[in-house]
Amino acid sequence: MRANRWNDRTLRLCVAAALWLPACGLHAQPDPIAFGGSNYYPPFHFQDASGTATGFDVEVLRAAVAEDAELRFVFGDWTQIQDQLAAGTLDVVPMFVSPEREALYLFTDPINIEYHLLYGRADAPSHRNLGSIGGYRVAMERGAYAREQLRSLAPDAQIVEAENEAQALRLVASGDADLALLPSTIARYTMEQEQLEGLQALSPLLLPVTYAFAVAPVRPALVEQLNEGILQLQRSGELQRLRERWLEPGAEPPRDRLFWAIAAVGWLSLGLALWLWWRRRHGAPEVFDTESRLLLEELRKAIAERRLAWVYQPQYDVRTQRIVGAEMLARWHHPQRGAIAPDTFIQLAERAGIIKDITLQALNQALVTLQDWQVADLRYRLSVNVSANDLADRGVVERISQALGTRGEFLTVEITETALMKETQAILANIELLRAARVQISLDDYGTGYSSLESLKRFAFDEIKIDKTFIDDILQSERNLKLTQASISLGHDLGALVVAEGVEDEDTIALLVKTGCDVLQGYCICRPMPAEEFVSFSEDFNRQSTQTPAS
Ligand code: C2E
Ligand code: CA
Numbered sequence: 229m230r231a232n233r234w235n236d237r238t239l240r241l242c243v244a245a246a247l248w249l250p251a252c253g254l255h256a257q258p259d260p261i262a263f264g265g266s267n268y269y270p271p272f273h274f275q276d277a278s279g280t281a282t283g284f285d286v287e288v289l290r291a292a293v294a295e296d297a298e299l300r301f302v303f304g305d306w307t308q309i310q311d312q313l314a315a316g317t318l319d320v321v322p323m324f325v326s327p328e329r330e331a332l333y334l335f336t337d338p339i340n341i342e343y344h345l346l347y348g349r350a351d352a353p354s355h356r357n358l359g360s361i362g363g364y365r366v367a368m369e370r371g372a373y374a375r376e377q378l379r380s381l382a383p384d385a386q387i388v389e390a391e392n393e394a395q396a397l398r399l400v401a402s403g404d405a406d407l408a409l410l411p412s413t414i415a416r417y418t419m420e421q422e423q424l425e426g427l428q429a430l431s432p433l434l435l436p437v438t439y440a441f442a443v444a445p446v447r448p449a450l451v452e453q454l455n456e457g458i459l460q461l462q463r464s465g466e467l468q469r470l471r472e473r474w475l476e477p478g479a480e481p482p483r484d485r486l487f488w489a490i491a492a493v494g495w496l497s498l499g500l501a502l503w504l505w506w507r508r509r510h511g512a513p514e515v516f517d518t519e520s521r522l523l524l525e526e527l528r529k530a531i532a533e534r535r536l537a538w539v540y541q542p543q544y545d546v547r548t549q550r551i552v553g554a555e556m557l558a559r560w561h562h563p564q565r566g567a568i569a570p571d572t573f574i575q576l577a578e579r580a581g582i583i584k585d586i587t588l589q590a591l592n593q594a595l596v597t598l599q600d601w602q603v604a605d606l607r608y609r610l611s612v613n614v615s616a617n618d619l620a621d622r623g624v625v626e627r628i629s630q631a632l633g634t635r636g637e638f639l640t641v642e643i644t645e646t647a648l649m650k651e652t653q654a655i656l657a658n659i660e661l662l663r664a665a666r667v668q669i670s671l672d673d674y675g676t677g678y679s680s681l682e683s684l685k686r687f688a689f690d691e692i693k694i695d696k697t698f699i700d701d702i703l704q705s706e707r708n709l710k711l712t713q714a715s716i717s718l719g720h721d722l723g724a725l726v727v728a729e730g731v732e733d734e735d736t737i738a739l740l741v742k743t744g745c746d747v748l749q750g751y752c753i754c755r756p757m758p759a760e761e762f763v764s765f766s767e768d769f770n771r772q773s774t775q776t777p778a779s
């Protein structure tokens with residue numbers, strides 16, 4: 229009897245547990261994930277000699293999902309793989325993001341930005357952009373993302389179809405095509421693997437495009453799960469490590485355990501060296517007095533609560549006599565202390581290492597504004613100030629180019645000379661990335677740094693902004709006028725647009741127009757104001773300007 233009762237209770241408990249545990253998720257197995265990819269796409273995904281799936285996005289997927297997630301890998305014909313994803317027989321297929329694809333699949337946050345380059349024989353002429361390749365035979369993979377872009381940017385180019393990227397390069401090597409337009413990582417990998425000598429990149433980075441996991445429309449929960457994993461990988465630096473391992477120059481395919489053991493020791497030593505270098509370079513942490521510490525706390529809060537605002541100062545084009553754009557300037561209205569000057573809080577944020585948060589908010593604001601203007605069919609350009617530390621940050625730069633879409637040509641990034649004195653290599657590479665997204669680069673506060681000429685020597689700026697301290701007294705100081713005139717003609721000789729900032733009166737405007745300055749900005753034209761006011765001011769201004777033709 230007793231035994232029976234025990235058995236009975238145990239049985240009931242077991243049944244309850246069997247029903248309850250899976251409901252609580254304790255024993256729940258995550259759904260298996262079927263990953264699909266084309267059968268030729270190293271170093272993004274492929275199979276090693278033992279047939280094990282590996283490569284950049286295979287490893288990112290492995291790291292982003294739960295450890296016990298069951299993964300299945302299917303490699304095959306690219307068109308069929310895409311059809312299977314749309315039908316839901318595959319769950320995840322990494323690919324470039326495009327509006328057409330967004331209509332078919334769900335997409336996770338980006339895991340990489342990829343650029344295309346033109347490759348050709350070393351003795352062939354180089355190209356600054358796709359505009360100059362009309363008439364050339366350009367090899368590219370069938371169904372490649374870049375094909376659509378080529379059709380609109382270089383309709384006269386003759387496309388030579390290739391089965392995959394490797395074949396596109398081989399066609400150039402054999403003389404059956406003049407150029408190949410390929411994602412840079414794959415091209416580099418293939419040239420190394422196949423020892424295609426005599427070929428080289430003939431263009432800067434072109435066509436930046438976001439790379440992410442496309443997910444079958446029937447699995448929206450998987451997108452959230454992957455985004456969570458990607459965020460963790462980003463925060464821990466693992467995503468960057470995977471990029472470096474697989475996609476950076478010199479990355480090699482996996483060999484064996486010994487290779488990875490040696491590589492791991494190498495990475496650890498590199499990490500240690502970088503850490504020591506960072507310590508030496510940055511020295512002791514910044515020390516703040518009590519007043520600054522309090523202000524900094526308030527600033528952190530204001531940033532977190534998104535209480536910083538941006539105002540827009542119009543820029544006047546001398547030739548067309550129209551407002552052609554605006555510079556976005558940050559404003560912080562403290563509830564008790566009132567307006568705090570940007571010079572104060574921007575510098576504080578830079579010293580405390582939180583300027584990136586402000587820059588990212590400014591960039592978001594800029595993108596929203598550019599979208600609003602696009603919808604309203606307004607073609608104003610927008611300039612954003614980007615601090616030194618941010619320009620060396622690849623994440624920030626990638627974020628800009630990712631979010632811009634086709635609006636890149638309407639954004640100008642203003643950099644000060646002091647920014648350029650730091651970590652030149654990283655900044656140089658990042659400036660190229662921005663250029664590839666068609667963003668204009670402006671040298672702010674020109675003439676105030678100690679090495680303006682050095683900056684001009686190293687970087688091809690699209691715009692030079694002569695600092696207000698020169699403009700202020702060109703009416704009184706012959707010397708400053710001469711320096712301004714010389715800066716304008718130097719800027720023009722270098723192919724840059726020259727902007728004068730801090731123009732406060734009509735006489736200064738007249739003198740600057742005479743000296744050939746292109747664009748003017750200052751209180752005399754208009755003070756900075758909120759976005760809506762900027763639009764109504766500029767529209768009114770330009771309407772009047774059209775009615776009063778230039779004399
Ligand atoms: P900046 O980039 O040189 O910006 C121009 C500054 O000159 C602005 O000061 C603008 O209001 C002021 N200004 C324009 N026209 C005149 C004029 O005719 N006369 C006078 N006296 N001033 C004029 P603001 O807004 O106080 O900004 C100061 C600095 O703070 C900026 O100098 C820039 O370096 C920094 N800053 C402002 N917003 C941002 C931002 O969003 N991010 C970053 N990183 N820095 C910012
Ligand atoms: Ca500026």
Ligand code: CA
Pocket residue numbers: 672673693695696729
């Ligand atoms: Ca300035």
